[in-house]
Amino acid sequence: MNRLAPIGRTPLATLPTPLLPAPALADAVASGMDISVKADAWTGLGLGGNKVRKLEYELDPAGLRGVTDLVTAGGPHSNHCRVTAAAAARLGLGCTLVINGEPTDAGRGNALLHRLLGARIVTVAEREEREAAMAEEAGRIRAAGGRALVVPVGASTPRGALGYVHAAAEMHEQVSAGSGPVWIFTSSSSGGTLAGLILGCALLRWRVQLVGVSPDDPAAKVHRAATEIALAAAPLLPPPPPHGPDPRAEDLVQRVRDVAAATLVTDAFVGPGYGVATRAAEQATRLFGARAGVILDPVYTAKAAAAMIAWAREGRLPPGAHVIFLHTGGHPALFR
Ligand SMILES: Cc1ncc(COP(=O)(O)O)c(C=O)c1O
Structure with missing residues (x-):
């Protein structure tokens, strides 16, 4: 269009x-x-x-300049986290997923796919802790010389x-x-x-x-x-x-x-x-x-x-x- x-x-x-x-x-x-x-x-x-269509615009080329890692958050079986991890892999970036809650079935469904797509998983107990944890992870990446792009939950x-x-x-x-x-x-x-x-x-x-x-x-x-x-x-x-x-x-x-x-x-x-x-x-x-x-x-x-x-x-x-x-x-x- x-x-x-x-x-x-x-x-x-x-x-x-x-x-x-x-x-x-x-x-x-x-x-x-x-x-x-x-x-x-x-x-x-x-x-x-x-989520794939949303990420096409959320991850615009200008915003990705200099970025080394994507950071986002979701539940243990989040579709958004799966697709963000796949996008990071496709683009040659690292990916950190802040996941609220420990999956009882980490070897299945999206929880398995988050891992197969190479994402680093950081677990927090509650949804309310996700924003702070994403900021913390972005800071950690910065301190290590990288640059994180935080993708809002669900894009x-x-x-x-x-x-x-x-x-x-x-x-x-x-x-x-x-x-x-x-x-x-x-x-x-x-x-x-x-x-x-x-x-x-x-x-x-x-x-x-x-x-x-x-x-x-x-x-x-x-x-x-x-x-x-x-x-x-x-x-x-x-x-x-x-x-x-x-x-x-x-x-x-x-x-x-x-x-x-x-x-x-x-x-x-x-x-x-x-x-x-x-x-x-x-x-x-x-x-x-x-x-x-x-x-x-x-x-x-x-x-x-x-x-x-x-x-x-x-x-x-x-x-x-x-x-x-x-x-x-x-x-x-x-x-x-
Ligand atoms: C498979 C699927 N369908 C629909 C939705 C809802 O889309 P939106 O969050 O844009 O309303 C989601 C969001 O998580 C989803 O994963």
């Missing part, structure tokens, strides 16, 4: 990811449905997922969100003209992915209904985070050409507010808690597997898929809707 082109980006992902039609899944969900899966589980680096920063502006542009191009009203369902937690979609749709003037499905936090918190990140990301885009076809193009911030206000976020599918299985998520996983050959992860995408299926069957989607299910990855959680 033209407005993104001048922004520094380190290519890490295999793009564009495919938009896969899923007709048999659609038939099984509800009659008259049209479902496609945007396969961001296949962004490539370090087993892929949504859900305004820069990181630009990765999903890019994804929105891909989907806009991939959706055939004349398809029904487009609804995009995505898992949304720290809000960076949804923020990028909000900004991307505002920028493209693409009339899409966005739905964020929380795997953990209350819907209002997720909605607020996504809105704030989208608004903070909008000024990162260069201004439109002065004599471009759209003299009103600078109402972008207002359009972001409008798209954000229309965006729906639900926390009705969290169940007993983060990472805890629900019946609806298990059924969604079986349906996606058996009717689309698409494997969901149990923590994020299975719950987002459960929401999509429930809303379709409850008649909450308009007739003829084209549903895009954004598969944000997370597969290693299947193997814990």
